Amino acid sequence: APGASAWVPDRPTLARLRTAVQDCRGCELYRDATQGVMGEGRTPARLMLLGEQPGDREDREGEPFVGPAGGVLDRALADAGVDPEQTYTTNVVKHFRFHTVGKRRIHDSPGRAHVTACAPWLAAELSLVRPAGVVLLGATAGKALYGTGFRVGEARGRLQDWPELVEAPGPPWVLATVHPSAVLRARDDRQAAYDGLVADLRVARTALD
Ligand code: URA
Ligand code: SF4
Incomplete structure (x- = not known):
């Protein structure tokens, strides 16, 4: 795959990204x-919430986290x-x-190929949002950024460095946690x-203070 860079506008605004x-x-x-x-929220924003990819509802409505997982979030x-x-939400x-x-x-x-191909969009969003921190939602997003060795159970709840894997102006810290849909899947x-x-x-909110 060629990757998204050829489609990302040179001087992005959120409106331009959404169209492009x-x-x-x-x-x-x-x-x-x-x-x-495309993501949604403040530009700039203190906190970026980073999910995996749009779900069924998000695909139909064109906005991130508008389905059941978004309600939990x-x-x-x-x-x-x-x-x-103070937040900006994307995938x-x-x-x-x-x-x-x-x-x-x-x-x-x-x-991994989809994540790599799509990273220029995330880089453009980071340049607009310039968050103090990023909350990474779920194991799949974690593996996408940190590699297949990522375990959300081990990584969650503490501040980490932005991964080198994604070429983007990284935020000061990343905090991984479970995906809100994992909360919905949990039974007992x-x-x-x-x-x-x-x-x-x-923990993320405290780090913003
Ligand atoms: N799950 C995600 O990771 N992102 C969404 O936008 C919706 C559900
Ligand atoms: Fe482009 Fe990302 Fe969609 Fe692939 S997933 S077509 S890289 S926007």
């Missing part, structure tokens, strides 16, 4: 997806005392990757999973 991502052919994921989903941010006016990969079973669209994790221990997410987000 619809033309991106940096990898094959644009083919089956409904649209590209919003509630957890509020419980952690993070001001939503490592901008198009939804999925396979179909009958009429259902089932999420597939993006591969959903409350514990939610509390863990909130506790990690509190």
Whole structure:
């Protein structure tokens, strides 16, 4: 795949990125997806929330974290005392990757090639948002940035350096935590999973003070 750089505007604004991502052919994921989903929020913002890729709802609506996982994330941010006016929310990969079973669209994790191809969009967002910190949501986003050895259970809840893997002006710190959809998947221990997410987000909020 050629990668997205040829489609990223030279002097980006969020509005320009949102338009330009619809033309991106940096990898094959644009083919089956409904649209590209650019990030959303303040530019600049103190905190960037970085998910994996748009889900089914995000693909249809064109905005990140508008589905069930987004509901969990919003509630957890509020419980952690993070001001939503200080955040920018986006994904490592901008198009939804999925396979179909009958009429259902089932999420597939993006591969390393998709992450690498899509990184110029993230770099452009980082240059606009210039966050003090990035919260990395979930094991897949973690592996995408830190490599296959990344274990969210080990890495979560503490401040780390921006990975060298993604060529972008890195923020001062990254804090990994579980993906909000993992909270939804947890059955008996959903409350514990939610509390863990909130506790990690509190660490991020404290680092912003
Ligand atoms: N999950 C993600 O990682 N990102 C979204 O935008 C929605 C669900
Ligand atoms: Fe371009 Fe990223 Fe979409 Fe691939 S996933 S086509 S690199 S915007």
